[in-house]
Amino acid sequence: MIACSDRKAEIENAMKQYDRLTFHMAADSLADSYTLNGELSRKGMKLIVGRDSIRKFLNSFNYKNIHLISN
Numbered sequence: 001m002i003a004c005s006d007r008k009a010e011i012e013n014a015m016k017q018y019d020r021l022t023f024h025m026a027a028d029s030l031a032d033s034y035t036l037n038g039e040l041s042r043k044g045m046k047l048i049v050g051r052d053s054i055r056k057f058l059n060s061f062n063y064k065n066i067h068l069i070s071n
Contacts, residue, residue: 014033018033021033027063028055034054036051037050
C-alpha cells in the first residue's frame with residue numbers, strides 16, 4: 001500500500017511540474033519532460049511523436065500572444 005501512495009505522489013508532483021512549465025510557456029523543458037518516443041495529441045490534432053517534434057510544435061506558437069488561465 002505504501003508503494004502505491006508513493007507512486008501516486010510522484011505522479012501528482014510530475015503533473016504539477018508539467019503545469020508550471022505550461023504556465024511559463026517553457027517549450028524546451030516541456031518537450032524534455034516527454035520520453036524519447038513520447039506522444040503529444042488531442043482530439044482533432046495530428047499525433048506528434050518524439051521530443052524534437054514536440055519541441056518544434058510547441059516552439060511554433062507565439063507565446064507573447066498567449067495568456068494561459070487554466071490547464
